[in-house]
Amino acid sequence: RTCPNRYSRTATEDDLDCDRCGSRDHKMNECPTLWRIYQYVTDEERTLILDSRAEKRKLPIGKGGEGYIASAEWCYNCGNSGHLGDDCDEIPHFSDTPADYSAFSAHNTMSGPFFDPAA
Amino acid sequence: DWAYRRQPPSRKAPWVRDVDWDSCNNVAEMLHREVKAFVNYMSPTPVEDEIRSLIVEHVSKAVQMAFPDAKVSPFGSYATKLYLPSGDIDLVIDSDSMAYSNKTTVLHALANTIKRARITSKVTIIAKAKVPIIKFVTNFGRLNVDISVNQGNGIVAGNIVNGFLQDMRGCGFALRSLVIIAKAFLNQRGMNEVYTGGLGSYSIVCLAVSFLQMHPKIRRGEIDAEKNLGVLVMEFFELYGCYFNYEEVGISVRNGGTYFGKKQRGWYDSYKRNLLSIEDPTDPSNDISKGSYGIGKVRQTLAGAHGIMTTTAFLRAGMLSSRREGRSYPLRGHNDPEDMSILSSI
Ligand SMILES: [Zn+2]
Ligand SMILES: [Zn+2]
Numbered sequence: 076r077t078c079p080n081r082y083s084r085t086a087t088e089d090d091l092d093c094d095r096c097g098s099r100d101h102k103m104n105e106c107p108t109l110w111r112i113y114q115y116v117t118d119e120e121r122t123l124i125l126d127s128r129a130e131k132r133k134l135p136i137g138k139g140g141e142g143y144i145a146s147a148e149w150c151y152n153c154g155n156s157g158h159l160g161d162d163c164d165e166i167p168h169f170s171d172t173p174a175d176y177s178a179f180s181a182h183n184t185m186s187g188p189f190f191d192p193a194a
Numbered sequence: 195d196w197a198y199r200r201q202p203p204s205r206k207a208p209w210v211r212d213v214d215w216d217s218c219n220n221v222a223e224m225l226h227r228e229v230k231a232f233v234n235y236m237s238p239t240p241v242e243d244e245i246r247s248l249i250v251e252h253v254s255k256a257v258q259m260a261f262p263d264a265k266v267s268p269f270g271s272y273a274t275k276l277y278l279p280s281g282d283i284d285l286v287i288d289s290d291s292m293a294y295s296n297k298t299t300v301l302h303a304l305a306n307t308i309k310r311a312r313i314t315s316k317v318t319i320i321a322k323a324k325v326p327i328i329k330f331v332t333n334f335g336r337l338n339v340d341i342s343v344n345q346g347n348g349i350v351a352g353n354i355v356n357g358f359l360q361d362m363r364g365c366g367f368a369l370r371s372l373v374i375i376a377k378a379f380l381n382q383r384g385m386n387e388v389y390t391g392g393l394g395s396y397s398i399v400c401l402a403v404s405f406l407q408m409h410p411k412i413r414r415g416e417i418d419a420e421k422n423l424g425v426l427v428m429e430f431f432e433l434y435g436c437y438f439n440y441e442e443v444g445i446s447v448r449n450g451g452t453y454f455g456k457k458q459r460g461w462y463d464s465y466k467r468n469l470l471s472i473e474d475p476t477d478p479s480n481d482i483s484k485g486s487y488g489i490g491k492v493r494q495t496l497a498g499a500h501g502i503m504t505t506t507a508f509l510r511a512g513m514l515s516s517r518r519e520g521r522s523y524p525l526r527g528h529n530d531p532e533d534m535s536i537l538s539s540i
Contacts, residue, residue, distance in 0.1 A: 109511040112222035113411055114421045124415040127363055136448050136475055137354050142361030144407050145450025154443035154455040177437050178429040184410045
């Protein structure tokens with residue numbers, strides 16, 4: 076109802092398959108991949124980041140715990156862990172949630188150099 | 195628009211003056227550079243910070259002259275340097291002698307002390323609020339000051355915010371950027387005051403911390419937030435404008451970032467279903483954003499801004515690709531560099 080993104084992709088006149096990402100929800104010149112572009116770290120940097128966080132895991136907030144970032148996935152839609160909000164099938168999304176995927180989706184975690192399909 | 199500082203009014207995006215657009219490969223990079231320039235432009239200058247310290251010192255001396263056991267401490271965005279040029283100075287006084295006196299009498303005595311020291315000529319006393327305060331505008335610097343008495347929580351909260359700014363590896367400047375941009379954006383629309391239903395400073399900080407903690411690319415250690423400011427700003431507006439389920443989900447920044455069900459927590463109010471719930475980092479029994487009754491409007495405004503930003507980003511992407519194909523001239527040169535600004539569109 077309120078999100079302006081909702082309307083940009085519901086046009087059905089011509090076929091809308093996006094040549095950049097294959098989505099049917101938008102035209103190629105309105106593809107989120109035009110701006111959702113991340114600058115990734117190297118493998119070594121990633122190890123350092125994750126190690127330095129792990130060290131702060133036990134620290135309480137106010138005593139260094141601010142530097143800890145957990146690894147579990149949480150859902151912005153139902154508030155439970157184990158999946159990301161875009162992929163929630165526990166409760167319905169708002170009626171005005173855009174059809175395109177957001178940052179908080181398996182679609183997004185499966186992109187980038189660190190995605191390991193075997194894992 | 196936001197361009198109210200240090201420039202003739204004709205300029206709409208003065209912060210982009212020195213941004214090098216031509217070497218950008220994509221829209222995310224363009225917006226990254228612009229966010230960096232904007233945050234530096236909006237952040238306190240040494241002179242502004244000095245003026246604030248002088249005011250704090252002046253107030254502190256005046257109060258201690260009248261109440262020798264009083265300790266005056268700044269908290270809130272002054273203490274974390276997350277303030278906008280027009281932002282308030284929040285002070286709290288710790289004093290045992292004040293704690294034993296009548297609250298209203300103490301506030302009146304404080305007001306007189308401040309006036310007698312010629313820090314201001316007019317003080318407003320708000321005695322009936324949840325946190326009673328005195329408010330005034332300083333003669334020197336024309337800044338708003340709020341003083342409360344024996345409310346230690348604000349200082350603890352400020353220290354925690356500073357902890358997030360310093361200890362979240364690779365996220366410090368990203369946190370500062372999200373807070374400054376969200377504040378400037380809400381400020382400009384009058385949605386940054388809790389007493390008018392808007393989002394307070396502390397709530398904005400917690401939303402930004404939670405966003406960074408919960409972002410899958412940051413959580414997995416795949417990106418350095420400070421090198422991805424453009425995409426993160428867009429995704430911040432995207433999450434809280436279009437996707438986040440305010441009715442069901444509450445936010446906690448403890449334990450490395452979690453969400454919780456508002457109903458399970460007993461923080462679900464069926465009369466005000468869409469209120470944002472944020473667990474106070476200093477006190478898990480306290481919901482710091484339940485007073486923001488205008489959150490529905492905040493959400494719509496963030497969604498609107500996200501829509502405009504993506505539309506602008508698509509236009510810029512089109513320009514970049516036509517430049518790459520040699521169909522157009524460089525971004526700088528014939529064009530005004532300010533025309534490439536994305537932030538000035540919202
Ligand atoms: Zn696409
Ligand atoms: Zn869910």
